[in-house]
Amino acid sequence: MPTHEWLLGRATMRYQRELRESQWLAPKHLHALQQKKLTQLFAHAASNTSFYRDRFAEHQFDIQADDPASQITNLPLLDKQTIRDHCEDMVWSQSPGGVYAYHTGGSSGEPLKFYIDKRRQAYDQAARMRSHEWFDVHVGDRELYLWGSPIEHTRTDTVKRIRDWITHHRLIDAFEMSPGRMDTYLDTLERFQPACIYGYPSSIALLAERGIEQGRTVTLPGLKAIFVTGEICYPHHRHTISEYFSAPVTNGYGSREAGFIAHECPEGNLHVTSENVFVEIIRHGQRVPDGEAGEIVVTHLDAYGMPMIRYQTGDIGKLKPGRCTCGRGLPMMDVVEGRTTDFLYLPDGSIKHALSIIYPLRELSGVKQFRVLQQADYSVTIDVVSENRKACVTREAVARSVLPVLGDEVDLQVDLVDRIPVTRSGKFHYVTSKVSLPTISIQQDARSDG
Ligand SMILES: [Zn+2]
Structure with a gap:
């Protein structure tokens, strides 16, 4: 993995060390870090993108405000239609290492194109690696993906195999879940003996159900956790998966466009990746206090290639007051309603x-x-x-x-x-x-x- 990241020109390993330390910071220190990063992001967006230069001017927004986390509410929310209309004007053309185009449907089913730079990619990857460490899963451990994406489908098998070999990852196709296929997936799982499984909760639950139906048990002594993401994880999915595979299920919340927003710790609380992501909860255009539900609005603090300031995820959730017993200073949140998949x-x-x-x-x-x-x-x-x-x-x-x-x-x-x-x-x-x-x-x- 370090070689893989280095080849791609990303500072992932350095960021991972940074995040490993900062998770234990007191909430007030994490807040100070967010304030600093918000100010830097505003200055960057104003000098390097015409979209934000115009937007800040139009709203007479003070990019050097003392309390940017509060002042940010003077800016309008960023919806998908605005991104669609102004996408190219939001991009920093000088991004080190360039920017990469992505497509997503978000939670609305409306296609959206946007760009991601290496800095953001590396931070999102580092945050993901940190969440794996919470469950004693480390770089180089075997990871089985139950996933589907057009990128994986268009890559040649050779490239995929080499990458899998380097990174100890194995991909099985979540888009092909016929009963016969699922039986071979269970074979693959036992042969591969992963340290963790990663995928959509609905697909992993489907696989577990197939095993249960067939009266088939799987023996995976090295399996430490099952990481689920991409859609709401229902309690019955969680139960089916953890019972069948005899490992804890842990949920991650994020999206391609918004970043690695939050992840569950072993105590079962969803912690915001607050070093990289500034989360607001908005109802009727106003920010609501912790504990109250509203739309999850996200500003990625390290997305310099295409800044997303006050991006509307379309998901409903709340920030939770208090501290988690795990000792981390990262704030907690709940996602009440998000993407569901059929x-x-x-x-x-x-x-x-x-x-x-x-x-x-x-x-x-x-x-x-x-x-x-x-x-x-x-x-x-x-x-x-x-x-x-x-x-x-x-x-x-x-x-x-x-x-x-x-x-x-x-x-x-x-x-x-x-x-x-x-x-x-x-x-x-x-x-x-x-x-x-x-x-x-x-x-x-x-x-x-x-
Ligand atoms: Zn915790």
Whole structure:
């Protein structure tokens, strides 16, 4: 891992040493660190990006304010549409090592493009490594990923194998969860003997359920923890996973666009990565006191390539008052409502993680928003909103993009619509399936949310 990071020109190991120390700082010292970093970020954003230079001027924002953590509330929140409209003006073109483009759907189902620099990548990676250390999992230990991403899919197998060999990582595909595949995943798991498993809680729970159904036990004496992330971790998922694999389940909260926001310690409290991320809880445009719920708004303190100041995550949560018994000075939070993930089901028995269809739709140019609905007879309807009249997406292009996921057995209908209404709870559910598989209870429960 140190070589891997060094080859990529990142200061990850130095940042990790830094974070290892700072987690024990008293809250007031961590707050002082945030104040200092906020001031530095404002100065950087004002001198190196035209978007923030204009935004600060428009709101007469004092970038040298004594108390930037309070003064920041004088700036408007940053929503996805603003990022979409001004993305290129938010980028620092001189970023050391350049910037990398990412695409995500956030929690709204609307595709979003943004950029990340090496400094942010390295800090996010260092924060992730620190959370692993909380569970006695260290650099070089074997880690099994149950994950799916377009990056992994387009890489050649050789590159992947070499990287896996160097970093002691093994990837199994969370987008391909047919019963037969899951049996081979359990074989892989026992052969590989990982120190930790990392992935979507819904997928890992599905794998555990498969093992339970088959009456199959797995023996993993070296397994120290199961790290789940990317979506809400329901208590029943947690229970199923930890019982089946005989290891604690620990939850991480973050996203590609917002960073590594928080992670659970062994005491079960979600600690904010406050050295790198400034979190505000906002309701009706106002910041609410600790203990009250609202939208989670994030300013990444080390995202210099493309500063994200007061980014609206769309997730609901609260900051918790008090200190954790683990002794860390990092503040605690709860995520009340966030991304939930559904599965799609194919007539041949395969189970597709929602992201496996979300990714190709997100990549399709001209798509502003989409919603996927599967009926009980396996047929699928995709509603698509075009970016604008000029960049109009066609039904054929949508159908072609999802063909590798759905295959040709599924009856597919694509509708081009003007808008997609949100659900009554205000939450956008972008993949929903009505196929009921009574033998697998976990998806039933996951679907009832929202
Ligand atoms: Zn703790």
